[in-house]
Amino acid sequence: MEVQQAQRRLEAARRVAVLTGAGVSAESGIPTFRGAGGLWEGFRPEELATPEAYARDPEKVWRWYAMRYAQVMEAEPNPAHLRLADLERQKGDGFLLVTQNVDGLHLRAGSRRVVELHGSIARARCERCGHRQSLPPPDAFTPPPVCERCGGRMRPDVVWFGEFLDAELLARAERAFMTAEVALVIGTSAVVEPAASLGRMAKSAGAYLIEVNPEPTPLTPLADVSLRATAARGMEALVGASAPPPGS
Template identity: 60%
Template sequence: MNLQEARAALRSARRVAVLTGAGVSAESGIPTFRDAQTGHWARFRPEDLASPGAYHRDPETVWAWYAGRYRDVTRAQPGAAHHLLAALERGKGEGFLLATQNVDGLHARAGSERLVELHGNLTTARCELCGTVVPLPAPEDFTPPPTCPVCGSRMRPNIVWFGEFLPEDALEAATLAFQEADVALIVGTSGVVYPAAGLALETRREGGVVIEVNPEETELTPYLSFSVRDVASRGLAALMEP
């Protein structure tokens, strides 16, 4: 498959499923999880900040880390890739689903509505006791940890941590969309974090076309139909040319 054929496949597809990763938000200035560990946070391993055990041992430190990341994402703006995917959704309608590994909320702010957030969302908190999910207050008004408005219990960051399962409903919706997709787009993700990385293979098993947009080859590349070797914004723009 070449670029022209990839464009034609995307244009004619009735059902399109998309998986996005950190590369989509990198152009908005959002560092990856590991790249964000600079300065004071450089002395921590990811497992020290993003696991149930870490939170049980030191919830104040974990909340301080996530409060800082929350401030960062609220200052960021959706980039061209976010807006292109929102436009693709408008064109495909009910045949479209976007599954993201990102937790920054930028897809929703760009206008994406047929969206599942596989790893949670930094801008919300979840009650440790009753599971209620609520938006965080504005960063300048936020003092962690928040308290559940329903039962009064402490709330945790609404993020999937190391050792936790993805939300069952989000994963089921994404899996079904990729199984039914005529074309799947894998954008800005290294393809090493499962089960999300396995979604592309669902489409391939069902005979669909899978197109990757990434500056570098990934572990998924050998199994896909075509790869656009560019950053998310330029790669998507090339695919969506009329």
């Protein structure tokens, strides 16, 4: 009955805000950050994903990000990504997808109303002038990239530990969750701030809160419905079958 109610609420809502974390891409073969086999297994984050690490050894940091970039580009959007793209097409301007992921799979699945809170592993940002540009295909990429505008050295266009999120992007995400009729939180541990606050923010503003996660999280007690499922299975339960990705 709870799932059926969630289906009805989601179908009727004109304003839907979605937050996704690493769990939404796990079924595409991209490891999550924590636990056995996670991206940080065998590494310390401060060795690879902090401004200090980059200042100390930029070549080491770029080698690791180039490896991750190649892995990400081999992956394909899974049914959870595709169903979220379908949901966006149904809701139009009333929809916003906020992701903590840097893999770009939502965009490749056809989503367009996307806020990438933590940046994108497929882009670089110039240390000198701030220009952003896409990386070449992995087999043609030799790090570090050089800025096409000023010739400066570029860093990965991701948010590292100890850095602030883009204030404009965060404000856009907060507005969407504060005004949502339904908030959908998928595949995130709900512990990394400030993204973890978005679901609580929506609930406090009166939204119907749906969580999809194989494990309970700090958000679970607040959720109107909490589905113990993978992202793909949870989205199937909520919205049914997905259309094929654009151009397939």
